[in-house]
Amino acid sequence: MKLAILGAGAVGRSVADLAADYGHTVVAIADSSTATVDPGGIDIDATLERKAGDDGVGTADPDEIFETDYDVLVEATPTTLGDAEPGFSHTKRALESDRHVVLANKGPVAERYEDIRALEAESAGSIRFEATVGGAIPVLSTIEDSTPQAVTAVRGVLNGTANFILTRMAAEGLDYEHVLAEAQDLGVAEADPTFDVDGTDAALKFVILANVLADGGFALEDATVEGIQNVPGSALDLAAEDGRTIRLIGEATRDGVRVGPRLVPENGPLAVTGTRNIVQIETRNAGSLHSSGRGAGGPETATAVLSDVGRLPLL
Numbered sequence: 001m002k003l004a005i006l007g008a009g010a011v012g013r014s015v016a017d018l019a020a021d022y023g024h025t026v027v028a029i030a031d032s033s034t035a036t037v038d039p040g041g042i043d044i045d046a047t048l049e050r051k052a053g054d055d056g057v058g059t060a061d062p063d064e065i066f067e068t069d070y071d072v073l074v075e076a077t078p079t080t081l082g083d084a085e086p087g088f089s090h091t092k093r094a095l096e097s098d099r100h101v102v103l104a105n106k107g108p109v110a111e112r113y114e115d116i117r118a119l120e121a122e123s124a125g126s127i128r129f130e131a132t133v134g135g136a137i138p139v140l141s142t143i144e145d146s147t148p149q150a151v152t153a154v155r156g157v158l159n160g161t162a163n164f165i166l167t168r169m170a171a172e173g174l175d176y177e178h179v180l181a182e183a184q185d186l187g188v189a190e191a192d193p194t195f196d197v198d199g200t201d202a203a204l205k206f207v208i209l210a211n212v213l214a215d216g217g218f219a220l221e222d223a224t225v226e227g228i229q230n231v232p233g234s235a236l237d238l239a240a241e242d243g244r245t246i247r248l249i250g251e252a253t254r255d256g257v258r259v260g261p262r263l264v265p266e267n268g269p270l271a272v273t274g275t276r277n278i279v280q281i282e283t284r285n286a287g288s289l290h291s292s293g294r295g296a297g298g299p300e301t302a303t304a305v306l307s308d309v310g311r312l313p314l315l
Contacts, residue, residue: 001024001100003024004027004029007030007031007104008030008057010301011131011302013048016047017048017302027042028068029058031057031062034056034059071099071312072102073091074305075094075105076104079105079204091108092119097125099315102129103129107204109132110204110208113216114216125315126313129208133209134293135293135297137295138304139281142291143213150284152253153252153281154213154251156250157278158277160277161183161201162228163272163274164188166236166248167273169231173233173237188275199228199250200220206250206252207222209252223256224258225260228248244264244266247262247270247272269292276294277292
């Protein structure tokens with residue numbers, strides 16, 4: 001497949017770097033202001049080296065990416081809320097040109113699910129979005145293989161930053177502010193960690209899961225969300241006395257989405273530690289399925305993107 005990549009952050013760069021290992025050719029890549037385009041395949045090493053030097057990825061206009069001969073648009077620009085722009089417009093433009101789209105951007109599938117499915121229905125192209133939920137963990141493909149109709153609920157831990165903070169608070173008896181500062185020093189938490197610690201990031205992922213189960217009908221505003229900012233160290237101490245701990249747990253069903261701090265058994269499957277994620281898929285026919293791993297990171301998320309590309313039919 002010939003890939004055109006929109007977004008040159010950690011995920012976009014990793015997709016470009018790993019594409020050849022999966023048998024694909026990158027014919028274009030764009031960041032917010034520049035692009036490099038070559039129908040025969042761009043020079044990945046030179047492009048990534050240029051980007052690392054803060055010179056942008058090339059000298060072309062990002063809009064030129066849509067004019068080249070590509071099979072799959074990889075949409076890896078930052079997630080935005082509400083209208084999900086510009087990710088939604090990028091997706092629309094590719095589908096209207098009868099090209100495939102693989103999303104790493106959560107916005108279009110969390111906020112405008114019915115719109116993108118309608119566009120897909122009118123296109124020769126398809127849309128896939130494994131990378132939007134759980135990084136390298138095969139959450140959506142597992143649901144697809146089980147069939148969404150046979151899945152009754154999905155729950156789990158889908159934010160590594162919040163999980164790291166709660167793990168450290170429990171293990172060391174430290175308060176939230178102390179561990180947050182530590183997480184920021186280690187690069188586990190962003191300088192502005194709001195998206196992670198207030199539950200928004202996890203909620204977007206569970207909204208996507210609810211949309212898959214119910215075939216649409218949900219956006220972030222429909223989710224009940226509580227973050228971890230007000231979890232005191234004393235609550236974790238009390239939980240430990242009872243053989244339990246606290247994790248930021250999300251749940252998606254056909255009826256709605258809930259995300260918030262929950263008590264879980266200390267040695268149970270949902271009590272993953274550090275930055276690990278875990279997903280528990282409840283099915284009618286196969287019982288409870290568990291998948292755990294790193295839910296973020298450039299190479300990890302890129303493997304989900306490239307696995308999706310491998311599932312697409314030739315146009």
